[in-house]
Amino acid sequence: MTAPTPSPHVLMPGTYPEWDMAPLRSQYTLHRLWEAPDRQAFIAEHAPNIRAVATRGELGANAELIAALPALELIACYGVGTDGIDLAACRARGIRVTNTPDVLNGDVADLAVGLTLALQRRIPAGDAFVRSGAWANGGMPLTTRVFGQRIGISGFGRIGSAIARRLSGFDVELGYFSRTPKADSPHLHFASLTAMADWCDVLIVILPGGEATRGIVNAEVLQALGPAGWLVNVSRGTTVDEGALLQALEEKSIAGAALDVFLNEPRIDPRFAALDNVVLHPHHGSGTEQTRRAMGELVRRNLQAHFGGLPLITPVA
Numbered sequence: 001m002t003a004p005t006p007s008p009h010v011l012m013p014g015t016y017p018e019w020d021m022a023p024l025r026s027q028y029t030l031h032r033l034w035e036a037p038d039r040q041a042f043i044a045e046h047a048p049n050i051r052a053v054a055t056r057g058e059l060g061a062n063a064e065l066i067a068a069l070p071a072l073e074l075i076a077c078y079g080v081g082t083d084g085i086d087l088a089a090c091r092a093r094g095i096r097v098t099n100t101p102d103v104l105n106g107d108v109a110d111l112a113v114g115l116t117l118a119l120q121r122r123i124p125a126g127d128a129f130v131r132s133g134a135w136a137n138g139g140m141p142l143t144t145r146v147f148g149q150r151i152g153i154s155g156f157g158r159i160g161s162a163i164a165r166r167l168s169g170f171d172v173e174l175g176y177f178s179r180t181p182k183a184d185s186p187h188l189h190f191a192s193l194t195a196m197a198d199w200c201d202v203l204i205v206i207l208p209g210g211e212a213t214r215g216i217v218n219a220e221v222l223q224a225l226g227p228a229g230w231l232v233n234v235s236r237g238t239t240v241d242e243g244a245l246l247q248a249l250e251e252k253s254i255a256g257a258a259l260d261v262f263l264n265e266p267r268i269d270p271r272f273a274a275l276d277n278v279v280l281h282p283h284h285g286s287g288t289e290q291t292r293r294a295m296g297e298l299v300r301r302n303l304q305a306h307f308g309g310l311p312l313i314t315p316v317a
């Protein structure tokens with residue numbers, strides 16, 4: 001009789017939906033960090049056994065956590081953005097990293113388009129107007145036309161190009177900002193974000209987060225967008241200089257913003273809630289059941305590939 005193969009130990013900084021937890025429990029020894037009363041003691045106790053971390057985008061894995069796990073081989077991220085994971089620390093130790101690209105493109109692109117429509121046509125305000133009974137006293141104020149505008153997409157990768165595909169049906173003029181022009185794109189290319197902000201009516205941001213893009217949407221970009229310009233951010237809170245954005249929104253030096261992402265989520269700056277020219281959304285770009293199931297499955301396939309000695313499905317590092 002052969003001894004049963006021990007199941008690999010996996011540290012989870014935060015939970016996944018139950019439909020993912022059940023199959024993970026059956027294949028791995030899970031260590032639930034979010035339930036530990038003393039994180040340091042919990043990590044120290046289990047560190048020698050932990051071979052993988054299964055994390056989420058916003059929880060990431062910082063240098064301190066990585067350094068505390070000497071047997072770590074893999075960090076699997078439930079989400080495409082890996083800006084919360086210290087990739088340099090991983091590369092230095094040969095720790096592999098995976099994410100969940102592509103399966104969420106459609107949902108995040110749908111939300112970007114939905115937020116654009118909600119912002120300019122004031123759909124949440126319309127809903128509140130009807131519910132409050134204000135309609136009985138007269139019509140809702142007029143809004144801004146979406147079709148016929150110039151829309152600039154900043155970050156023209158998997159999700160950015162999915163946004164462009166959707167908006168191509170909206171009779172708008174499309175431009176994109178990227179470091180190198182895409183040979184297969186018929187849209188107007190901008191090598192300068194400020195120049196695109198000056199050109200467009202709506203600036204949609206879907207760049208990766210992290211140091212390279214921190215505050216890339218700065219006061220100068222917002223000024224170029226101008227009092228008739230709108231910002232839609234579905235990327236990361238860090239890509240926008242939030243102080244400059246709040247000031248621009250308060251002074252109405254831009255027309256408005258629809259935001260799915262913020263600094264310090266979920267405890268965002270309370271100044272946002274006092275504004276009437278914003279649509280606010282709780283970082284839910286991939287938040288449909290179908291996509292979350294696909295993301296969970298991709299995390300599991302990466303873990304299985306790693307522990308089965310097979311090539312990773314969606315490696316980042």
Ligand SMILES: NC(=O)C1=CN([C@@H]2O[C@H](COP(=O)(O)OP(=O)(O)OC[C@H]3O[C@@H](n4cnc5c(N)ncnc54)[C@H](O)[C@@H]3O)[C@@H](O)[C@H]2O)C=CC1
Pocket residue numbers: 080081082101102104108155156157158159160177178179206207208209212213234235236260261283284285286
């Ligand atoms: N709001 C939400 O719920 C979600 C947000 N995201 C965010 O969207 C980001 C983009 O995702 P994908 O499209 O899958 O990534 P991607 O890697 O396919 O596309 C990113 C694009 O940005 C470009 N880029 C990177 N740095 C740049 C810079 N400094 N200047 C100009 N262009 C630059 C890249 O060349 C690439 O074309 C993720 O990293 C994540 O932060 C992703 C999913 C959901």
Ligand SMILES: O=C(O)C(=O)COP(=O)(O)O
Pocket residue numbers: 057078079080081082104283284285286287
């Ligand atoms: O995949 C990512 O990077 C994300 O931001 C996912 O976030 P969400 O699914 O929108 O909460």
